[in-house]
Amino acid sequence: MTARLYIRPIGRLEPSTPAAALEVAGRVDLLFAAAELIERSSGAVRRRFVTAGELLHSGDEAVAQALQRLQQPRGPIADLALDRPCVMGVVNVTPDSFSDGGRYLAPEAAISHGVQLETEGADILDIGGESTRPGSDPIDREEECRRVLPVIEGLAKQVRVPLSVDTRNAEVMRRAAQAGARIINDVSALTHDPRSLEIAAATGLPVVLMHAQGDPRTMQHNPTYADVVLDVYDALESRVEACERAGIPRERLVVDPGIGFGKTLVHNLALLASLTIFHGLGCAVLLGASRKSFIGKLAMGTSGDRLPGSLSAALLGAAQGVQILRVHDVAATRQALAVWQGVGS
Ligand code: 9MG
Numbered sequence: 001m002t003a004r005l006y007i008r009p010i011g012r013l014e015p016s017t018p019a020a021a022l023e024v025a026g027r028v029d030l031l032f033a034a035a036e037l038i039e040r041s042s043g044a045v046r047r048r049f050v051t052a053g054e055l056l057h058s059g060d061e062a063v064a065q066a067l068q069r070l071q072q073p074r075g076p077i078a079d080l081a082l083d084r085p086c087v088m089g090v091v092n093v094t095p096d097s098f099s100d101g102g103r104y105l106a107p108e109a110a111i112s113h114g115v116q117l118e119t120e121g122a123d124i125l126d127i128g129g130e131s132t133r134p135g136s137d138p139i140d141r142e143e144e145c146r147r148v149l150p151v152i153e154g155l156a157k158q159v160r161v162p163l164s165v166d167t168r169n170a171e172v173m174r175r176a177a178q179a180g181a182r183i184i185n186d187v188s189a190l191t192h193d194p195r196s197l198e199i200a201a202a203t204g205l206p207v208v209l210m211h212a213q214g215d216p217r218t219m220q221h222n223p224t225y226a227d228v229v230l231d232v233y234d235a236l237e238s239r240v241e242a243c244e245r246a247g248i249p250r251e252r253l254v255v256d257p258g259i260g261f262g263k264t265l266v267h268n269l270a271l272l273a274s275l276t277i278f279h280g281l282g283c284a285v286l287l288g289a290s291r292k293s294f295i296g297k298l299a300m301g302t303s304g305d306r307l308p309g310s311l312s313a314a315l316l317g318a319a320q321g322v323q324i325l326r327v328h329d330v331a332a333t334r335q336a337l338a339v340w341q342g343v344g345s
Contacts, residue, residue, distance in 0.1 A: 004041070010049075015029050024321050026073020069282035077206045094147070128148065134216060148167070156181075209253055212258050228267040272313065287313070290329065291306045
């Protein structure tokens with residue numbers, strides 16, 4: 001069996017540092033001084049640290065190919081340039097989502113929430129009608145359509161930013177695309193519904209492929225990995241390849257490690273610390289950490305709505321080149337990013 005190769009950029013440099021630097025995803029503001037070079041073969045993992053210069057001039061064909069994917073610029077998604085972190089605002093149209101369940105179940109309330117998030121600076125609005133929090137049961141497709149379609153139709157008329165539909169169901173994807181959705185966000189990476197690959201390809205829309213181990217009802221029972229970062233990477237790569245075979249090109253895909261979906265606290269932290277590795281898949285990267293339970297577990301004894309922890313996670317993502325941050329608190333995230341970007345530029 002041939003060894004699999006992974007490159008995890010580390011040691012972020014300031015822009016225009018006069019040293020050999022690893023540029024990630026075509027971003028001149030995203031330079032790294034070194035990388036962890038990881039090889040995995042039949043369960044054995046070999047890790048070594050190399051400087052950017054050593055990596056760029058290694059003379060190894062496999063390394064050169066991996067670097068090509070890591071470094072090439074990402075094209076726009078739904079006309080959105082990915083040369084800075086974009087903010088995807090969450091519009092839940094569910095009675096039971098973990099953080100704002102029931103508040104926006106009426107279409108008018110969800111639409112005005114979406115309009116408000118655009119005013120606060122959202123670049124994308126993500127509309128979902130099925131709760132995917134741990135322990136939740138799937139809902140009927142017609143009910144899901146009843147929840148999300150009027151909201152997508154209403155928002156498509158009222159906002160300029162692209163809408164994404166958060167669904168695992170092919171029929172919902174198809175009808176949402178007709179109603180005006182311009183991105184598909186599937187927490188099952190197009191595996192839940194046997195028709196998803198075909199329908200998503202037929203819509204021609206970009207797709208967010210999120211990693212989950214198991215389904216929402218049971219995923220937190222005993223999540224297990226040999227190496228969480230490499231296993232999630234491999235699983236996403238195999239979904240990217242399945243999409244390519246089905247006619248969805250890599251340029252139209254966004255990958256997401258799926259924080260909290262079939263992961264323990266230790267798994268979530270390992271992923272958050274290693275986000276740069278996912279640029280090696282040659283796609284834009286999305287991070288959804290907003291208000292998730294790992295924040296409450298880390299900050300036990302603190303009170304509040306997990307906003308400070310969510311902002312901290314968003315900045316961790318931005319510093320690792322994540323192109324899309326999925327958040328509930330758009331205005332606060334925008335402010336945090338403005339400070340971060342102000343210092344970095
Ligand atoms: C719908 N949804 C809830 N959490 C999510 C996450 O982390 N990523 C994506 N893509 N979607 C999510």
